Amino acid sequence: xxxxxxxxxxxxxxxxxxxxxxxxxxxxxxxxxxxxxxxxxxxxxxxxxxxxxxxxxxxxxxxxxxxxxxxxxxxxxxxxxxxxxxxxxxxxxxxxxxxxxxxxxxxxxxxxxxxxxxxxxxxxxxxxxxxxxxxxxxxxxxxxxxxxxxxxxxxxx
Numbered sequence: 001x002x003x004x005x006x007x008x009x010x011x012x013x014x015x016x017x018x019x020x021x022x023x024x025x026x027x028x029x030x031x032x033x034x035x036x037x038x039x040x041x042x043x044x045x046x047x048x049x050x051x052x053x054x055x056x057x058x059x060x061x062x063x064x065x066x067x068x069x070x071x072x073x074x075x076x077x078x079x080x081x082x083x084x085x086x087x088x089x090x091x092x093x094x095x096x097x098x099x100x101x102x103x104x105x106x107x108x109x110x111x112x113x114x115x116x117x118x119x120x121x122x123x124x125x126x127x128x129x130x131x132x133x134x135x136x137x138x139x140x141x142x143x144x145x146x147x148x149x150x151x152x153x154x155x156x157x
Contacts, residue, residue, distance in 0.1 A: 018062075018071050021085040026150040035153065039146050051138035055079060055091050062086065063146050080137065086147055091137030 030038075043060050047053045058077035062070035063086065074081060078092035144150075 016081050016084055018067060018074060018081055018086055019084050020067065021087065021144045021148050023151050024144045024148070025152050026145065029152040029154050030150065031154045031156050032149075033156065035145060035149065042143060042146055046140075049141075051140050052091055055138070055140060059086070059089065059140055059142060060146075063142065079140075085144075087142050087144065089140040089142070091140070 026035075043056075046056045046060075055077060058073055058079060062073040062077075062079075065073060070086075074086070074089070080090040080092050082088040082090060
């Protein structure tokens, strides 16, 4: 997008490739159906944490896809991947904010007529200034349980 911090590129020019999270353990063993319930609850509430719904939708699709498809999804959605395991991402688009303000500068001109009567004229000069601010994109934090299964998952029989 033109800013040094708005690109997915590393210093060597390559895009950060995503990967599955490292093996992790849930605080207590859970079943596959409990894991699916946790995931559904997270995705139902995720847009309320802020950010854009279409980015949340893209992240969900990426979390549920294989790695090569997940990479294509985040790339096409404009997601900046901070952590290669997708646990921390940003919205590339961010917010472009324009602040317009007027600065008044009053200049007094003194006119002296031929009959020595002084007349003062106030002229207002309007200086229109625009301040452009590019805010960082929204932060999207994904828990590991939506990205992979825990090592202590109980297989239902």
